[in-house]
Amino acid sequence: MTAIKESSTIQQNKKTALELCPVTFTMEKIGGYWKPIIIYHLSTESKRYSELKKAIPAITEKVLIQHLKQLEADGLLIREAKTVVPPFVTYQLSESGKKLLPVIHAMATWAFEHQEKHINVASE
């Protein structure tokens, strides 16, 4: 999808980090500014490609599809396509994807707590 130079130092280090560090592994899966947002929109119900597009207007189609393919390849979500014209494609969270929800929720909770603190400190 995206050309990658296996030999680059950055790739070597990434690989090392992925092997050493399960946290990095998880962040790889949900990293990228839009992935958590996509997951959020799929957290309650499956959605069509075009629905996602409408729900997240700022994302470009290239990046949306790229993330969807990656999330699918990583086993976080399931793509279902009806062979009709015009196409009808839906995306939904897989079991693995659903298991990620509490993790994501914990991250969000920490964010709110931490943000509050920072605001308090800043306004002293």
Next chain:
Amino acid sequence: MTAIKESSTIQQNKKTALELCPVTFTMEKIGGYWKPIIIYHLSTESKRYSELKKAIPAITEKVLIQHLKQLEADGLLIREAKTVVPPFVTYQLSESGKKLLPVIHAMATWAFEHQEKHINVASE
């Protein structure tokens, strides 16, 4: 520290994502291949700069210091410097940093579960 072009679309989108999405906010704080590893090394005890360097040989000094400064600025860790020569500087997790540990642990747990599944699928 690193020059940033506020006007770029990527920065605009990042800002949007940060405002919309607390998960992105959290990932910002612990993103970068080395940050979770640094946090891990500080999870049990405070460490000197040089100890961190030895503990994570693959990281360059520039990136190490850069991440440490960022983590400090984000309120995740506390720097203490004794005014002696040669310098003696230690880093330890702040309260916010410590509160992140269970979150990080949840991410790691998910990684192990998810990795296993993928291995099983791959070896069928």
Next chain:
DNA sequence: ATTAATACATACTTTAGGGTAAGTACTTGT
């Protein structure tokens, strides 16, 4: 014949982050 609708694909550009390499300040020991 052309337009509309959907779900992509692809060539090209920009940029933020990470990597390389080298230098700095300050004092103690030789």
Next chain:
DNA sequence: ACAAGTACTTACCCTAAAGTATGTATTAAT
């Protein structure tokens, strides 16, 4: 006089990820 140790700093380069813009396939409706 200078080397050693510690904790940085800075100038420059490279790459992966994100953005821009445009194109494609298929069929039904007009």
